Amino acid sequence: MMKVVRDGSNVGFNVRAYRQPHELRLRTKMDAPDSGFRLPCTCPFKEETTLKIAFSALLLTCLTTIALAGENPVGFRSSTLADAHNDRTLEMVVWYPSATTAATQLIGDDVVFVGASAVRDAPPAAGKHPLLVLSHGYRGNWSNQIWLASALAHRGYIVAAINHPGSTTHDRSPKAAAQLWQRPVDVSRAIDGVTAQPEKFGLVANDRIAVVGHSLGGWTALEIVGARFDPDRFAHDCKTHPQLASCSVYGKMNPASTSEAKTALAADLRDERVTAVVTLDLGLSRGMTDESLAALPVPTLVIAAGVPSHDLPAELESANLAKRLPPASSRYVEISDASHFSFLSVCKPGAEAMLEEEVPGDGIICRDGDGNGARPRDLIQQQVTSLIAEFLQSSIYKENSL
Secondary structure, three states: OEEEOOOOOOOOOOHHHHOOHHHOOOOOHHHOHHHOOOOOOOOOOOHHHHHHHHHHHHHHHHHHHHHHOOOOOEEEEEEEEOOOOOOOOEEEEEEEEOOOOOOOEEEOOOOOEOOEEEEEOOOOOOOEEEEEEEEOOOOEOOOOOHHHHHHHHHOOOEEEEEEOOOOEOOEOOHHHHHOOOHHHHHHHHHHHHHHOOHHHHOEEEEEEEEEEEEOHHHHHHHHOOOOOEOHHHHHHHHHHOOOOHHHHHHHHHOOOOOHHHHHHHHOOOOOOOOOEEEEEOOOOHHHEOHHHHHOOOOOEEEEEEOOOOOOOOHHHOHHHHHHHOOHHHEEEEEEOOOOHHHHOOOEOOOHHHHHHHHOOOHHHHHOOOOOOOOOOHHHHHHHHHHHHHHHHHHHOOOHHHO
């Protein structure tokens, strides 16, 4: 199921990555009581369908709870990071190691996606811990990679995730979305917010900070370690490849509409505190300069979806990026039965049919690879978690230094 190559093939990136299920009229993770951000629920689904989903969800929740019963619980806190200068308030959540014995609750669980267990506002565990910040894709949100956050928190990481204003599920402000260069700044602010509050999240090992990004979040992760984006290069490339999802999304955000915006987008946005990055089926990398990628100063793991996609052929994104990174400090992994949506949370039984009933075509977010040997999403995500943990351990998080 996994192919490790430097020149790569079959990297999937579907335009529907930018049409998240959270856009549907249903109670999503950001609307759920445990998230701290509640919106009205206007579910239009038939009663029979809803009851079937509810029963299946209850069964899956029970099985998940049993599976986690033997693990040490992790803490979970939600926070708001104010911004007096740019009017860009950030919603941030943090998973962290804890020695609590309190009862857990499901975080980010909704009618479509499976959540993860944690103890809300638990006291953090003693000692220093590596920090990992998650950056979601276009119109995604902090809960998209909750499966990864929970797994790594159980392995001793403090994991923060933020909603990027303008390109998140319930904030699509055109003005905020156009400020694409603010995404790496958001990540830096999250690092500031976690490291400044050890009493809430635990003490961060300041020399062990990493960023993981999915889709547009992968672009964000590379930018924060020194990759430089050239708006003119990308615009020219999109004339050659207008079918690409990256080009259509870039056009919607319109981040280079003025000379000032182009300058900000092309600036050096590096945060030297970040010492490793991981990209998950990223987008927009074709606009990054060869020179900046060849000189990228930190270890980089590029994970690609191997299920073919018309909207972003293999050679045009993750595999292309991998060719331009320093061979000695980068690794490219292609997972043949993973789709672009395999990096979102596991869908509940019946969720795909429910999504299709609401908006035909949206059930794609619950689909992974098909055919003989294709695995369920939870097994793909176990592999991804192991790849990331092993990469970080071998590159910068030495066991004897924790």
